[in-house]
Amino acid sequence: GAVVSQHPSRVxxxxxxSVKIECRSLDFQATTMFWYRQFPKQSLMLMATSNxxxxxxxxxxxxxxxxxxxxxxxxxxxxxxTSAHPEDSSFYICSARGTVNYGxxxxxxxxxxxx
Amino acid sequence: AQSVAQPEDxxxxxxxxxxxxxxxxxxxxxxxLFWYVQYPNRGLQFLLKYITGxxxxxxxxxxxxxxxxSQTSFHLKKPSALVSDSALYFCAVRDGxxxxxxxxxxxxxxxxxxx
Numbered sequence: 001g002a003v004v005s006q007h008p009s010r011v012x013x014x015x016x017x018s019v020k021i022e023c024r025s026l027d028f029q030a031t032t033m034f035w036y037r038q039f040p041k042q043s044l045m046l047m048a049t050s051n052x053x054x055x056x057x058x059x060x061x062x063x064x065x066x067x068x069x070x071x072x073x074x075x076x077x078x079x080x081x082t083s084a085h086p087e088d089s090s091f092y093i094c095s096a097r098g099t100v101n102y103g104x105x106x107x108x109x110x111x112x113x114x115x
Numbered sequence: 116a117q118s119v120a121q122p123e124d125x126x127x128x129x130x131x132x133x134x135x136x137x138x139x140x141x142x143x144x145x146x147x148l149f150w151y152v153q154y155p156n157r158g159l160q161f162l163l164k165y166i167t168g169x170x171x172x173x174x175x176x177x178x179x180x181x182x183x184x185s186q187t188s189f190h191l192k193k194p195s196a197l198v199s200d201s202a203l204y205f206c207a208v209r210d211g212x213x214x215x216x217x218x219x220x221x222x223x224x225x226x227x228x229x230x
Contacts, residue, residue, distance in 0.1 A: 006158065034217055043205065043222045044159075093158050095218070104149070104218055106158040 002028050004096045006107025013084055013114055021079045021110045023094035030096035033077035034104070035069060038091040050077060084114040117142045119189075119206045121221035128196045129229055136191040136224045138206030147209035148189045149218065150180055152202050159205065165189060176200070196228045 003026040036044040050056035050071035058064045068080040094107040118141045128134045151159040163174025170182045180191045206221040
């Protein structure tokens with residue numbers, strides 16, 4: 001079945017630094033990638049949607065200059081948290097959608113801790 | 116706007132007993148409905164989906180869900196619960212008829228299966 005690899009699974013960074021999270025679709029072409037943020041014991045909040053080769057569409061309230069999304073190829077999308085602050089600490093999850101079977105495949109998530 | 120509601124924060128069930136996790140939806144047009152399961156610090160695993168066809172949908176790990184149009188519900192069920200089924204369950208609806216549309220998630224229901 002469809003697999004999405006997300007790395008790193010955990011990252012700790014200092015305030016003010018940037019962190020990049022990668023999501024790769026291993027056996028299908030991800031024409032659309034979704035990035036979510038999840039707070040403890042809460043649901044997934046969609047941050048942005050990106051189509052391959054296009055600029056990402058951000059949800060209301062999400063700072064596009066802070067959360068940079070790149071979807072340059074059909075198998076790779078990245079989320080970069082720039083100038084991270086402790087309030088950016090969260091669980092980030094990507095989801096990829098191809099053109100077959102109308103399925104959404106999720107990565108395993110990245111636990112970001114900003115200290 | 117499309118939405119789903121999961122009215123229960125937590126469901127407790129004894130191992131071996133049947134389980135039901137409730138979900139109701141509000142959509143314009145035909146609903147595309149999904150159930151996912153999340154284990155701690157992990158991404159979401161797909162359980163099943165309803166696109167069209169039979170109202171009873173069978174999915175992974177012995178789970179099934181019944182689409183009920185008159186009650187606008189899509190409850191997740193399993194005849195005999197296992198302790199390993201304890202996890203966080205999300206109902207979701209696809210936003211819009213297009214191929215790239217995002218998933219909108221419910222708040223999640225924590226299932227606790229006791230030995």
